Amino acid sequence: MARPAAGAPPQDANIELTGLPMVLAVATLAFANFMVVLDMTIANVSVPNIAGGLAVSPQEGTWVITSYAVAEAITVPLTGWLASRFGAARVFVVAIGMFGLCSFLCGIAPSLGSLVVFRIMQGLSGGPMMPLSQTLLQRIVPLKFRAQTMGLWAMTTLVAPIMGPVLGGSISDTFGWSWVFFINVPVAALLVLLALRTLPFKDVTQRLPVDFVGLGLLIIWVGAMQIMLDKGEELDWFNSPIIVGLAVTAVVGFVSFLIWELTEEHPIVDLRVFRHRGFTMACFAMTLAFAGMFASIVLIPLWLQTNQGYTATWAGYVTGFNGALAVIAAPIVAGLVTKVDPRRLVTFGILWMAMVMFWRSTFTQGLSFHQLILPQLAQGLAMPFFFIPLMTLAMAALEPRELASGAGLLNFVRTTAGAFATSLTTTAWTNATDVGRTAMAGRLNGAEGLVDKMTSSGLSRGQALGMIEQVVQSQAVMVATNHVFLLISALMTLSVAAIWFAPKPQGPVRGASGAH
Numbered sequence: 235m236a237r238p239a240a241g242a243p244p245q246d247a248n249i250e251l252t253g254l255p256m257v258l259a260v261a262t263l264a265f266a267n268f269m270v271v272l273d274m275t276i277a278n279v280s281v282p283n284i285a286g287g288l289a290v291s292p293q294e295g296t297w298v299i300t301s302y303a304v305a306e307a308i309t310v311p312l313t314g315w316l317a318s319r320f321g322a323a324r325v326f327v328v329a330i331g332m333f334g335l336c337s338f339l340c341g342i343a344p345s346l347g348s349l350v351v352f353r354i355m356q357g358l359s360g361g362p363m364m365p366l367s368q369t370l371l372q373r374i375v376p377l378k379f380r381a382q383t384m385g386l387w388a389m390t391t392l393v394a395p396i397m398g399p400v401l402g403g404s405i406s407d408t409f410g411w412s413w414v415f416f417i418n419v420p421v422a423a424l425l426v427l428l429a430l431r432t433l434p435f436k437d438v439t440q441r442l443p444v445d446f447v448g449l450g451l452l453i454i455w456v457g458a459m460q461i462m463l464d465k466g467e468e469l470d471w472f473n474s475p476i477i478v479g480l481a482v483t484a485v486v487g488f489v490s491f492l493i494w495e496l497t498e499e500h501p502i503v504d505l506r507v508f509r510h511r512g513f514t515m516a517c518f519a520m521t522l523a524f525a526g527m528f529a530s531i532v533l534i535p536l537w538l539q540t541n542q543g544y545t546a547t548w549a550g551y552v553t554g555f556n557g558a559l560a561v562i563a564a565p566i567v568a569g570l571v572t573k574v575d576p577r578r579l580v581t582f583g584i585l586w587m588a589m590v591m592f593w594r595s596t597f598t599q600g601l602s603f604h605q606l607i608l609p610q611l612a613q614g615l616a617m618p619f620f621f622i623p624l625m626t627l628a629m630a631a632l633e634p635r636e637l638a639s640g641a642g643l644l645n646f647v648r649t650t651a652g653a654f655a656t657s658l659t660t661t662a663w664t665n666a667t668d669v670g671r672t673a674m675a676g677r678l679n680g681a682e683g684l685v686d687k688m689t690s691s692g693l694s695r696g697q698a699l700g701m702i703e704q705v706v707q708s709q710a711v712m713v714a715t716n717h718v719f720l721l722i723s724a725l726m727t728l729s730v731a732a733i734w735f736a737p738k739p740q741g742p743v744r745g746a747s748g749a750h
Contacts, residue, residue: 259374259432260383263367266330266425268390269418270360273337274303275398279535279550280406280414287411288346292536293660297464299532300653301350304460305357307649308453310642311502313362315444317369323433326366327426332359334422340415365642370433389561396557396614399535403550448495448502455487456650463657467664503646504639512631513640515736516624517647522729523584523620524648525655526722530591530613531556532656533663533718538606541711542599552603555610560617567618576623576630577733583619584730590616591723595716599708630739659718666714667707674706 277284277298285295316325336356343349368387375383405413462480469477495501508514535553538544544552570579590613625644632640 255432256375256379258428260371260386262425262428262432263371264383264386264390265421266326266363266429267367267387268394269421269425270306270333270363271391271394272398272401273356273360273418274306275395275531275553276402276414277302278532279399279403279539279546279553280411281532281536282539283406283411283546284346284349288343288349290346292540293467293664294346294464296532296656296660297346297350298353300460300464300656301353302357302360303649303653303656304456305354306361307646307653308449308456309358309361310365310645310649311452311639312444312449313365313642314639315502316362317366319441319444321435322366322369322373323429323435325362326370326433327429329359329363329366330422330425330429333363334419334426337415337418337422341412341419364645374434389564393557393561395531396554396560399531399550399553399556401550403535403546403548403553406546408547443500445495445498445500445502448491448498451487451491451494452502455484455491458484458487460653460657463654463661466657467661503643504636505643507632507636507640507643510631512736512739513628513644515732516628516631517644518732519580519584519729520624520628520644520647521651522725522732523587523624525651526591526726527587527613527617527620528652529655529659529722530594530719533659533715536660536663537711537715541708541715542601548603552606552610555607555614557614557617559611559615563615564618564622567622571623571626575738576626577736577738579619579623580627580733581730583616583621583623584726584733586616587613587620588723588726588730591719591726595720595723597712597716597719599712624733627733627736627739631736659722662721663714663718666717667710670710670713671707674710 281295281298282292284298285292288295313325333356336352336359339352340349340356343352371383371387401417402414405411405417458480462477462484465480466477471477472481492505495503495505508517531553535546535549538549538552539546567579590609593609593612628644629640
């Protein structure tokens with residue numbers, strides 16, 4: 235007998251709303267989704283400010299990003315069970331309230347350790363809100379309005395990452411980094427009140443078994459892998475017994491997770507969906523391409539603020555242009571998916587982004603604001619060509635009963651790829667900077683003569699050496715940044731090959747919208 239799809243939501247009867255109640259309910263669900271997705275990027279440009287405020291390095295500060303992403307990804311497979319056990323609307327309201335509380339705790343965090351703990355709690359709260367907002371929209375909106383409301387929901391998913399860096403930078407520079415989190419508190423409170431007044435709380439609940447062993451193994455191997463990546467450079471990688479222990483834990487946990495989930499009657503993650511070649515290839519392409527894209531979103535603000543003298547506000551403005559053309563291109567791509575082979579669209583989107591990354595690998599010092607935003611605009615144009623058709627390919631490969639688990643698994647792959655890529659990228663960037671700095675320092679010719687000239691002009695020897703050191707460090711960072719972007723370009727190009735191992739979708743695509 236076929237197993238039920240993991241994480242499938244309960245099949246409750248729709249309770250359709252009309253008039254003002256429907257408008258308020260749709261606005262509540264859309265803004266809740268916007269708030270959660272916004273928090274995936276709002277802290278990106280604030281990392282240097284957070285690091286400075288908590289007396290840690292910018293590389294350590296990226297834990298604020300990765301901890302949220304991993305925690306959010308882990309709770310996605312639990313969403314269906316939570317909704318079945320307690321009701322979708324109830325879980326949604328509790329999740330909003332917990333998200334607001336955790337945001338407040340993030341804002342008052344006195345140390346990086348406490349901030350990371352609160353960010354994990356925030357991610358755990360936010361994870362169920364994205365799929366539940368979509369599920370509730372399908373239940374409360376009459377069929378004739380469903381396409382428009384789902385389009386509004388999709389727009390919040392697209393606009394939020396654009397607004398995140400802009401809002402994060404402006405808020406950090408004007409009010410301090412804590413307000414990046416405090417801003418969620420009144421919004422969450424308002425959304426809770428609206429949800430209590432507008433959403434239907436008559437779900438049919440049922441006691442379903444939850445795969446606690448599978449969930450535990452998932453948390454263990456993902457957590458061990460993330461901590462290993464974040465702490466590897468600081469602890470000298472595999473020369474440290476702690477890193478070796480984390481690596482062993484991650485490998486053993488991952489293998490145990492695979493064995494358990496493939497034999498469990500009610501798995502937390504239905505890994506059997508990987509028997510579909512189209513879904514497997516889409517996940518592989520998503521892993522490499524999204525990892526590269528998210529790594530660039532993290533690296534650019536860090537580079538601008540630590541090496542180019544940008545404030546968080548202006549770094550946010552640069553990053554925000556990443557999605558300006560994406561908003562325009564998204565509806566066009568959505569229309570093309572039904573007319574053009576999705577594999578061609580994905581190939582175009584990924585190769586376009588790979589070319590943008592290669593373009594960035596030729597950057598030099600002293601670029602103007604306008605020179606920096608041009609590749610951001612170009613990348614934004616390519617993003618819908620990558621996301622929408624790739625999700626179409628993934629969902630088209632699945633059977634109807636597997637759509638919920640497949641969508642959750644694709645979301646898990648996407649968010650964990652972004653978290654892992656953040657750690658790997660910042661480590662590679664730091665190591666490449668150190669190597670470049672050593673190489674440049676060893677090749678300096680006539681340094682003593684230059685120091686003598688500078689001291690004769692009135693500078694002290696220490697000031698002269700400091701200026702030379704600053705120039706060398708700045709150039710080393712620039713070279714390292716270019717090398718990382720070149721590597722990202724190569725990985726994105728590699729991911730294109732996987733697309734053509736996926737079969738072309740036949741007939742109408744089922745559940746594509748559920749892939750977020």
